Amino acid sequence: MRNEYKYLTTLLIIGFVIGALIGILLWMFLEFNAGFSISISAGFGMLLGIAIGSVIDYKNKKESR
Structure with a gap:
């Protein structure tokens, strides 16, 4: 199964970690x-x-059409 939301998942995790570090x-x-x-x-x-x-x-989804 292909992950359609590859960047969303990655940037969600990165945003959480960087936000927590800024909070610290x-x-x-x-x-x-x-x-x-x-x-x-x-x-x-x-x-x-x-x-x-x-x-x-x-x-990316719009360009692939």
């Missing part, structure tokens, strides 16, 4: 609440990964 840095250096900064940053990273991955997959 915000927590360490700016002394925000740990749970809030890590979870919000990871959530925004995942949303950004979904948006970018969906656009790339849509363009």
Whole structure:
């Protein structure tokens, strides 16, 4: 079975990890609440990964027609 959403899956995972790392840095250096900064940053990273991955997959699917 071919994965139609290859970039969406990859960028979702990458966005989650990078967002969590940014949240850890915000927590360490700016002394925000740990749970809030890590979870919000990871959530925004995942949303950004979904948006970018969906656009790339849509363009690839549109070109293959």
